Each structure stands twice: as structure tokens, then as C-alpha cells.
């Protein structure tokens with residue numbers, strides 16, 4: 001183990017609160033959905049049993065309808081807003097009322113197939129299979145009520161890319177509730193406000209939470225919400241997860257589930273054309289309220305490779321995200337875009353988890369050089385700045401929370417194996 005490997009392992013252990021790992025102490029003191037699944041990949045490098053446990057703990061908070069919540073509030077912490085009272089979901093343990101990108105099946109497959117202890121992997125994979133399947137079924141029904149093949153996201157927080165410029169227009173259309181309950185943000189007490197979402201965005205985030213709570217978090221929110229977006233990231237991640245779950249269904253002889261999964265995959269593949277801008281070949285999210293692609297394309301569109309649907313034109317389009325000012329791949333927003341802000345969260349910074357998903361997709365689809373470049377940059381960022389939440393693509397500065405779990409996990413599971421940049 002190198003010194004950096006040891007530091008990454010120490011971050012996972014320090015953020016382990018017993019069966020789940022917090023993203024970072026202070027800023028995010030609970031269990032987050034896609035963090036945990038991706039962090040399990042890091043745990044698998046240290047302790048396979050602990051990797052399975054991370055995902056099992058997350059699924060222990062699954063809702064009866066199949067939804068896996070975005071946040072599980074295992075124990076109270078006054079340092080975070082919005083906490084359980086504000087969500088008012090009435091669940092035990094308390095959870096938020098929305099979800100996050102469904103990476104569980106894909107992470108689980110990687111862990112099971114790479115496991116040294118195959119007996120354990122088989123048993124724990126089998127036990128998780130019906131739960132993960134139920135979460136996919138929830139997406140394909142509750143979040144696709146008109147059977148379109150595209151699943152809908154109801155809150156920017158569900159995309160995991162909270163303040164991405166992809167949501168600017170759709171979010172601006174959400175009228176701030178005149179009776180919005182007053183609130184005090186906590187995030188900006190942990191991290192400099194210039195690196196976090198703005199007040200106008202936050203008022204709208206809270207308006208949506210209040211609206212859904214008033215509807216008791218019932219499924220009708222998927223049709224009545226003023227914010228309904230087919231997020232390109234969530235849809236690509238779900239399609240990939242369906243394929244990975246299909247591999248499990250075939251391995252476990254689950255023929256009924258396999259047929260169901262093949263049907264979801266076929267419908268998604270038939271529907272994804274709406275994401276592609278025919279002029280540029282870039283993949284955008286699709287705003288269901290207005291029936292149009294969201295104007296700003298972000299790095300999320302390159303998750304088409306993770307879904308197995310990228311092409312040479314899209315691979316060629318990566319260049320402006322890296323060159324022309326972006327010294328470290330992959331900026332979340334193209335540096336030449338007027339909305340680019342290299343320090344503000346999902347409006348420009350590099351995120352290692354996005355780099356991992358995109359680079360692995362590129363590699364699998366035969367774009368090995370592009371994948372290697374992204375991996376080398378990810379390695380360089382950690383080597384020079386450490387295990388930050390995100391990084392400035394122009395100067396490589398570490399930003400947001402420090403000692404960040406999923407950055408450490410991406411190091412352990414992926415970036416440390418990259419060839420050092422030449």
C-alpha cells in the first residue's frame with residue numbers, strides 16, 4: 001500500500017459509523033444513496049464483507065414501494081439541513097422522500113464478480129437481488145407513469161448533480177412558494193458559499209420539498225410537479241443498471257425477472273433518441289414540462305458510454321471539456337460555456353465519481369485512450385490536492401468537503417491503478 005492508499009483507507013474507516021459510511025463529517029453526516037454504492041467499491045478493496053454491508057444497510061431503508069431514498073438519517077445530527085422533520089416522510093429510520101441515481105446494481109456486479117470469496121458474494125448478491133429489482137421496478141413504473149421508456153426526476157437533488165446548469169431553466173420555472181417555511185441553511189457554515197448553490201436555487205429546492213410533503217410523498221407527485229426532468233445521467237445509469245441486473249438474473253436463473261429487465265432495456269433504448277442534439281451529437285437532459293431538451297449540455301451526457309450507447313461523434317466531443325482551459329478532465333461544464341464556474345459545485349468542477357463512470361464506459365466501448373486520459377487526470381488531482389469532494393478543472397485545487405469518502409473510494413477502486421500522466 002502506498003501512502004495515498006493508506007490515507008484513502010483511513011478516510012473510509014474514519015467515516016464509517018457502523019454499517020454505513022458518511023460522505024464526510026460535518027457537511028454530510030448521514031448515509032447517502034449513490035455515495036454508499038460507489039463507496040462499496042472502495043470497501044471491496046479493503047474488506048469484502050464490509051462492502052456488501054454498505055449496500056445492505058442502504059437497502060434496509062428501502063420504502064415498501066421499492067424506492068431507495070437519497071438520504072437515510074440513521075441518527076440525529078443538528079449540523080445538517082434539511083433534516084428529517086422538514087422531509088416529514090414518516091419512515092423508520094427517517095429518510096428523505098426522493099431518490100438518487102441507481103448505481104447499486106452496477107456496483108454490486110463489480111463487487112460480486114471481483115470478489116475473492118465467491119461463496120459470500122453469491123449468497124449476499126442473491127439476497128440483495130430482489131430488493132434491487134424492486135427499486136428498478138419502482139423507477140420504471142412510478143417514475144414513468146405513461147410508459148415512455150424514460151424515467152422522470154422530480155428534484156435536482158435526485159440527479160446527484162444539485163446545481164448543474166442543466167436545471168437552470170426548469171428550476172427557474174418553479175415559483176417559490178409564497179408560504180415557504182423559513183429555514184436556515186447549514187451547508188454554507190461548512191463550506192464557502194461561493195462553492196455552493198445560490199439562495200435562489202435553495203428556495204426552489206425547498207419549495208419542491210414542501211410541495212411533495214404536502215402531498216404526503218404519494219406517487220401523484222410524479223405527474224403534478226412543476227419540475228419534471230428526464231435526467232440523462234439517471235436514465236443512462238438506470239439502463240446500465242438494468243443490464244447489470246440482467247446478468248444477475250441470468251446467473252441466478254431468475255427467468256421472469258430477466259424478461260422484465262429485457263423489456264425495460266428495450267424500451268429505454270427506443271426512447272433515448274430525445275436526449276441527442278442532432279446538430280452537435282451531444283446528449284442533454286429532457287425537460288418533460290416543456291417537452292424539450294435542456295439547453296445546457298454537461299458532462300452527464302457522456303454517461304451515454306456507461307450505458308453502452310456512446311459513439312465516435314460523442315467521443316470526439318469530449319475535447320472541449322478537457323482542452324481550451326480545462327487542464328484536468330473532466331470539467332462538469334465545458335470551460336468555454338458562459339455558465340461555467342470552476343469552483344461552484346456541479347457548475348464546472350471535476351468529480352471523481354463522474355470521471356470513473358464515464359471513463360469506464362469509454363474503455364468498455366473501445367475508447368481506451370480517452371478513458372486512460374481521464375483516469376490519469378483523476379490520479380493527478382488526488383496526488384496534488386488530496387481527497388476533496390471536487391476539484392477546480394483549471395488549477396486542480398481541491399474544493400468543497402475534505403477527507404471525502406467517495407473520492408477516497410474512487411482512488412482505491414480505480415484512480416490509483418491509472419498510469420501516471422506523462
Ligand code: GLC
Pocket residue numbers: 023028032034035159160161162
Ligand atoms: C451532494 C451531491 C450529491 C451527493 C451528496 C453527498 O448533495 O450533489 O451527489 O450524493 O452531496 O455526497
